[in-house]
Amino acid sequence: MRLAVLRAWPVNPEPGFDRLHPALQHHIVNSLGWRALRPLQEHAIGPVLDGNHALLLAPTAGGKTEAAVLPLLSRMLTEQWGGLSVLYVCPLKALLNNIESRLRAYGVLVGRRIDLWHGDVGAARRQAILRDRPDLLLTTPESIEVMLVSSRSDPRVLFQDVQAVVVDELHAFAGDDRGWHLLAVLERVRRLAGREIQRLGLSATIGNPQALLEWLAPASSRPRRVIAPPGEAARSATVHLDYVGNVRNAANVVSALHRGEKRLVFCDSRARVEALAAELRQSGTETFVSHSSLGLDERRRSEEAFSQSRDCVMVATSTLELGIDVGDLDRVIQLDAPATVASFLQRLGRTGRRPGTVRNCLFLATSDDGFLRASGLLRLWLDGYVEPVVSPLEPFHIFAQQLLALALQEGRIGRHTWRDWLGRMPAFRELARKHLDEIIEFMLTREMLYDDSGMLSMGIEGERAFGRRHFMDLMSVFISEPLFSVHHGRTELGLVHPLSFQVRRDGPVVLPLAGRSWEVSHVDWKRRVAYVKATTEKGRSRWIGPGIPLRFDLCRAIRRVLDEGTLDVRFSRRARTKLDAIRKSFSWVDATGTVVVRDTTGARRWWTFAGLRANITLGELIGTLRLPAFRDDNLSIRLRDGVGVEELRRRLDAVEVETTEEAFPVSDEAVDALKFSACLPKELAVRTLRERGSDPTAVSTCLQEPIRQIALA
Numbered sequence: 001m002r003l004a005v006l007r008a009w010p011v012n013p014e015p016g017f018d019r020l021h022p023a024l025q026h027h028i029v030n031s032l033g034w035r036a037l038r039p040l041q042e043h044a045i046g047p048v049l050d051g052n053h054a055l056l057l058a059p060t061a062g063g064k065t066e067a068a069v070l071p072l073l074s075r076m077l078t079e080q081w082g083g084l085s086v087l088y089v090c091p092l093k094a095l096l097n098n099i100e101s102r103l104r105a106y107g108v109l110v111g112r113r114i115d116l117w118h119g120d121v122g123a124a125r126r127q128a129i130l131r132d133r134p135d136l137l138l139t140t141p142e143s144i145e146v147m148l149v150s151s152r153s154d155p156r157v158l159f160q161d162v163q164a165v166v167v168d169e170l171h172a173f174a175g176d177d178r179g180w181h182l183l184a185v186l187e188r189v190r191r192l193a194g195r196e197i198q199r200l201g202l203s204a205t206i207g208n209p210q211a212l213l214e215w216l217a218p219a220s221s222r223p224r225r226v227i228a229p230p231g232e233a234a235r236s237a238t239v240h241l242d243y244v245g246n247v248r249n250a251a252n253v254v255s256a257l258h259r260g261e262k263r264l265v266f267c268d269s270r271a272r273v274e275a276l277a278a279e280l281r282q283s284g285t286e287t288f289v290s291h292s293s294l295g296l297d298e299r300r301r302s303e304e305a306f307s308q309s310r311d312c313v314m315v316a317t318s319t320l321e322l323g324i325d326v327g328d329l330d331r332v333i334q335l336d337a338p339a340t341v342a343s344f345l346q347r348l349g350r351t352g353r354r355p356g357t358v359r360n361c362l363f364l365a366t367s368d369d370g371f372l373r374a375s376g377l378l379r380l381w382l383d384g385y386v387e388p389v390v391s392p393l394e395p396f397h398i399f400a401q402q403l404l405a406l407a408l409q410e411g412r413i414g415r416h417t418w419r420d421w422l423g424r425m426p427a428f429r430e431l432a433r434k435h436l437d438e439i440i441e442f443m444l445t446r447e448m449l450y451d452d453s454g455m456l457s458m459g460i461e462g463e464r465a466f467g468r469r470h471f472m473d474l475m476s477v478f479i480s481e482p483l484f485s486v487h488h489g490r491t492e493l494g495l496v497h498p499l500s501f502q503v504r505r506d507g508p509v510v511l512p513l514a515g516r517s518w519e520v521s522h523v524d525w526k527r528r529v530a531y532v533k534a535t536t537e538k539g540r541s542r543w544i545g546p547g548i549p550l551r552f553d554l555c556r557a558i559r560r561v562l563d564e565g566t567l568d569v570r571f572s573r574r575a576r577t578k579l580d581a582i583r584k585s586f587s588w589v590d591a592t593g594t595v596v597v598r599d600t601t602g603a604r605r606w607w608t609f610a611g612l613r614a615n616i617t618l619g620e621l622i623g624t625l626r627l628p629a630f631r632d633d634n635l636s637i638r639l640r641d642g643v644g645v646e647e648l649r650r651r652l653d654a655v656e657v658e659t660t661e662e663a664f665p666v667s668d669e670a671v672d673a674l675k676f677s678a679c680l681p682k683e684l685a686v687r688t689l690r691e692r693g694s695d696p697t698a699v700s701t702c703l704q705e706p707i708r709q710i711a712l713a
Contacts, residue, residue, distance in 0.1 A: 016045030021077040027109040038063040039229035045071050047225040053217035055201045057228035059349030064202040068166045083161030084133040091172045093118045096138045117143050141182040149408040159192045170201035174389045180398045180427050204346050208388035219424035237359040242572040250364045251279030261330035265315045269494040277315045290316040321346045333362045336370030337377045340387050376558035393691040395427045400679035412457040442681045484528045497548050525673040549612040550634045552698035559609040563591040593706035596645045604639040614698035620663040645709035657700045664694040
């Protein structure tokens, strides 16, 4: 068999390939017909076969799934793993559906069975999985939680043979509370299996890979490897920036440009997806859409039709940013800009997959705000910067959720033996023990839990809210920075961040959306919907309004673009004219400090370029010091009452940097909207939201920078 494999392989295989099980080698060459493995796949074989924890980095469609799964299939054969030995976890059901048939085919080649379990999988299929466990199970963290607490099966039997877990799109988990939930359920699976479980993370390029790997595999003595072959993320790319002014003009460009090619257009909201798609269809362009509000079957049909077409356009939100396969793309087009360089790299990586093609992206700015965001993002990208993935701080509510889930899973659990299940979790390990004890006491007082001689079980209120009849409400922790849908009557205008409703304290909140100003009349925090009415209010900054908080690094990159005016990307003539015009209006920008600008009406605005989170905190600090501030946005804070730069500087110098986080405002509505907040003392719920909302590094930087003052003629 070994000689036959070598004769069939057209190019001498690297040493990693030699280590795979002979049956797998044979099928890779003869059944799959692969002439060679990709660099990431070759480099991953050794570490995965050796049982290392590993983070596999490559652009979209870089072969990450095969890089993890093929060596694990080899281990199954060589080490004769039985039962459910591998969990493959994804953040999206659509992504699981997309890779299921591919992985099933690999399993069939070597006599191993792959199956799927998520919220859309029917009860009959789930029961079949419980009766006859597959070798590899594609699933989500929420579905693992269901399996752990379900009374229809014994989780000790189900998970007793687990040897490894693959976490696809790891960065998408680690940046929010689903990541903490994922780590918690994996810790519980580890305890049930009675062994250390190999953990493999798959991700596109990120700024802190080693830290992310440490986060994925805490408190383990196994070796850890970040695997990112040279050249995988550094391939050349062609990037253009154009200014089109509105969605209709964007549709004209998309429909006229690159005809005969397959184009994927990303928008920042469902409303803009539908608006652009409608314009494209009116122009006669074959157009498909993909966003989270579409029904499952409709999305599948749309994505399948797009993957099989050639001269067409798919308009999508970030749902297609992750690794869902829609076939070979010719072009990626971005309306305005995503919020991070990492998202841009994900989208850029969807192109240039065919030999002889180059990765490419065309930015179409539909507003001055969008143009500035795109310019700042490209400045960061050209600098080689990628944001670090940082897990949300102070997950007290996830601790409460896990106590309830353990009580449901085990029937009862010792008041202190929860540490046997979750003690290695870095999030819980770093929380002060007194706060964890406070949560347990509070849950007992509220009858969420019941204490019987030191053994905790589900209390009356816990059973009512999250018990067997309602336990699906316990499975999901989707509470990290949810976006709110903004509605004018029956029309959805777009999406905004909940911080948008905390940026003004002396009147109604006004949001800039769809080219107009809207006054917020009501916010439904439970349903995450804001209702608005049109307003003609003047005086609002038109630069980077408060809809979505921008990162400090992006805002500072925007400041650099305004100061320097250069970008090594291809500008259209319209884009160059727009940049020159914006820079002229910001001729006073100084990249070495902040500026207080007094306009011709006497109004003053402090241009911090620090991001909305920092500006809300700074605005509160100014208010606390009896220097009222209002209308904070991502780039500036509007001052009033004739505040001068000398007084501002003197008062800010008195601020203790260590206490600035305490100034960040948290509303009662925000506390109520935090899932599982009913299980927490209010001060801990407020602390969680305050830690996540504030940006102390940005605030500290602004406090230390010089402040200039200028007056516009």
